[in-house]
Amino acid sequence: MDEQIAQLTGKDNKKERSAKSKEASELKAAPQYVDACKVAKGSEPRSGFFVKSSAAATAKKGSPDAKAPPSELPASLEKKEKEEKKAKKTESAGLSPAEKKELEQLKKDIVERKAQLKGEGLSGGQQNKDPQVVEWVKRMTELKEKEDPGSTxxxxxxxxxxxxxxxxxxxxxxxxxxxxxxxxxxxxxxxxxxxxxxxxxxxxxxxxxxxxxxxxxxxxxxx
Structure with missing residues (x-):
């Protein structure tokens, strides 16, 4: 464009020469032109134009540092994992034979302990506050709740x-x-x-x- 302006000499071309000069000034002031000049000189572009992505280049070369996205579990393994969780949940529901036996024994122990305390002259309220009775009742409540959630x-x-x-x-x-x-x-x-x-x-x-x-x-x- 500078060459075109140089060829426009004389009064007859003054108007066109002025228009071309203005257009050239605007182009040189544009961010793209400024960045292009800087890149040509080996400098970093000011406005981010003509930037080469180093990350893309590294990935293209297959950098050993690049991490591959985690792969999804195969359908068979995912299904197996769900079944194991379901089995564990089922096992935790209700009482085991040993716990059922413990529950029945606790009921008997509480009755016998209260009878012993009654023989020592303690009232019903005092019997219920006995540390051993309190502990047994607490455990009995836990077992009843496990046997029938919400029942207590x-x-x-x-x-x-x-x-x-x-x-x-x-x-x-x-x-x-x-x-x-x-x-x-x-x-x-x-x-x-x-x-x-x-x-x-x-x-x-x-x-x-x-x-x-x-x-x-x-x-x-x-x-």
Whole structure:
């Protein structure tokens, strides 16, 4: 363009020469032109034009430092992992035979311990505060909760009772009802004859109260 301007001499070409000069000045002031000049001289471009990506060049050469993206697990391994997690979850639900045996033993131990404390003159409230009884009751509650999650939480019991209050008994619940009636009577007699509980102590026994509460809920649904 500078050569074209140099050829425009004389008054007749003054107007065109001025226009070309202005155009050339604008081009030279443009960021692209400035960066091109700097790159040609071996300098870093000011505005980022004509920059060569070193990262792309490195990747193209296959640099040993370049990290490949992690590959996804094969479908078979992913399925196996899910099945193992599901199996572990199933194993953790409910009680093992040893835990069921422990739960039954705890119930007996609590009854016997309370009878011993009663013989020492302690009231029902004092018996419940005994460190050994407290520890056993805590463990018994943990096992009951594991056996039937939510069963030891009063709020959950109330919600469950509302849902089932009008529903008919299932065959399993009918069996439970019949068994409870017998168990309550046997348990009450044991407290009285074997452990010497008074009528008041029997009435306040926590295990008996739980059984009677469950029995009442089932009988209510019989209509």
């Amino acid at each position: 939480q009063q709020a959950d019991k109330k919600k469950d009772a509302k849902k089932k209050s009008s529903a008919p008994l299932s065959s399993e619940e009918q069996k439970e009802l019949d068994a409870l009636r017998g168990e309550i009577e046997v348990y009450r007699q044991r407290l009285k004859t074997e452990f010497g509980y008074s009528a008041k102590d029997i009435k306040n026994d926590e295990d008996l109260l739980d059984m009677e509460k469950r029995l009442a809920a089932l009988e209510k649904r019989l209509g």
